[in-house]
Amino acid sequence: MTHDTKLDLVLERKIDLPVAPLWACWTRPELLKQWFCPLPWRVTEAEMDLRPGGIFSTLMRGPDGEEHPNVGCFLEVVTERRLVFTDAMLPGFRPAREAFMTGIVVFEPNGSGTHYRAAALHATAEAREKHEAMGFHEGWGKATDQLVALARSL
Amino acid sequence: MTHDTKLDLVLERKIDLPVAPLWACWTRPELLKQWFCPLPWRVTEAEMDLRPGGIFSTLMRGPDGEEHPNVGCFLEVVTERRLVFTDAMLPGFRPAREAFMTGIVVFEPNGSGTHYRAAALHATAEAREKHEAMGFHEGWGKATDQLVALARSL
Numbered sequence: 001m002t003h004d005t006k007l008d009l010v011l012e013r014k015i016d017l018p019v020a021p022l023w024a025c026w027t028r029p030e031l032l033k034q035w036f037c038p039l040p041w042r043v044t045e046a047e048m049d050l051r052p053g054g055i056f057s058t059l060m061r062g063p064d065g066e067e068h069p070n071v072g073c074f075l076e077v078v079t080e081r082r083l084v085f086t087d088a089m090l091p092g093f094r095p096a097r098e099a100f101m102t103g104i105v106v107f108e109p110n111g112s113g114t115h116y117r118a119a120a121l122h123a124t125a126e127a128r129e130k131h132e133a134m135g136f137h138e139g140w141g142k143a144t145d146q147l148v149a150l151a152r153s154l
Numbered sequence: 155m156t157h158d159t160k161l162d163l164v165l166e167r168k169i170d171l172p173v174a175p176l177w178a179c180w181t182r183p184e185l186l187k188q189w190f191c192p193l194p195w196r197v198t199e200a201e202m203d204l205r206p207g208g209i210f211s212t213l214m215r216g217p218d219g220e221e222h223p224n225v226g227c228f229l230e231v232v233t234e235r236r237l238v239f240t241d242a243m244l245p246g247f248r249p250a251r252e253a254f255m256t257g258i259v260v261f262e263p264n265g266s267g268t269h270y271r272a273a274a275l276h277a278t279a280e281a282r283e284k285h286e287a288m289g290f291h292e293g294w295g296k297a298t299d300q301l302v303a304l305a306r307s308l
Contacts, residue, residue: 007248052206052230053238075229075247076206084207088242088249093229094161095242095253095277102247123249 007128009120011140019107019114021151023080026105032058035150038142050077055091072096082106088123099123101131118144161282163274165294173261173268175305177234180259186212189304192296204231209245226250236260242277253277255285272298 003010015022025031029046036043037060045059053073060068072087088099101120108115118140122128157164169176179185183200190197191214199213207227214222226241242253255274262269272294276282 075243084247086243086247086249088253089229089240089256092275093238093240093256093258094275095240095256097277099242099249099253102243102249104247121246121248123251 003119003121006125007122009122009128009131009136009140010117011119011137011144012115012117013144014110014113015116015148015151016113017148017151018112019080019109021154022107022114022116022147024154025147025151026083031150035143035146036060038139038146048074049091050074052076053089053091053093056085075102080107100127116144157273157275160279161276163276163282163285163290163294164271165273165291165298166269166271167298168264168267169270169302169305170267171302171305172266173234173263175308176261176268176270176301178308179301179305180237185304185308189300190214190297192293192300202228203245204228206230207243207245207247210239229256234261254281270298 025035027048027050029048032046032048033043036058040063042061043058044061047055047057049055052075055071056074057071060070070087071090072085073089073091073093074085076082076084083105084102086099086102088096088102090096101122104119104121106117120131120136122131179189181202181204183202186200186202187197190212194217195214197212198215201209201211203209206229209225210228211225214224224241225244226239227243227245227247228237228239230236230238237259238256240253240256242250242256244250255276258273258275260271274285274290276285
């Protein structure tokens with residue numbers, strides 16, 4: 001997977017856990033809800049149908065009751081290896097009215113651990129810059145800390 | 155496959171040919187170019203990488219030299235059964251700047267023939283109406299006549 005530095009944002013980390021618990025945290029809604037948003041935001045609802053065209057929907061709630069619903073679909077599901085999803089398409093592959101990003105998460109076994117890489121692909125450099133200004137690196141970093149802590153506890 | 159009549163346009167036809175030659179006409183660029191546009195428009199260039207996220211690109215040329223490039227990607231490729239593609243995403247699943255439609259083509263064996271169904275899914279009722287006004291029914295109908303004639307000649 002190569003990325004276009006003008007359009008993509010990438011988080012890469014070597015994690016000292018095998019792929020299985022990380023995959024579980026990414027693909028089981030009751031686990032996803034526990035780490036997917038950096039606190040104090042929380043995911044309060046999550047729906048996942050793990051197949052191409054299947055729904056991936058979350059509701060994020062802020063500390064003051066703000067609500068950010070997000071609905072999209074999965075594009076590729078390769079168990080314990082690769083997960084691709086987007087908000088550019090609704091379930092059943094219908095084009096969405098507005099697109100923000102495609103997410104590509106790759107889990108590569110690395111000895112007893114995992115080489116983990118999560119990328120956000122955007123349509124334009126402006127969308128990438130907006131995402132970076134929204135706090136991509138800090139937000140995805142904190143969420144990944146939460147992911148690792150949860151996976152370690154399983 | 156059920157459709158939303160406010161958002162989708164559907165062409166359905168029983169064709170007295172087996173699936174194989176129809177599938178070939180849809181998936182081999184040198185064949186696709188011969189039928190995909192209703193004459194006098196022609197597809198002069200076609201690139202297809204038949205896997206999820208793989209390129210589906212065509213260049214349509216009009217009788218007065220007009221050019222309509224279209225680039226998107228495949229979303230599902232089930233040999234001789236189902237082909238899904240969109241212009242809402244570029245190759246590699248990057249969101250496109252603008253989305254017009256997702257195409258879903260289903261080939262169902264029906265005795266010695268094929269029950270053929272091609273649907274265009276849009277994001278909004280306005281996009282669907284625009285596509286209908288552009289001549290969806292006549293255009294896709296004529297192209298399908300060309301598809302059947304070419305498949306019969308193989």
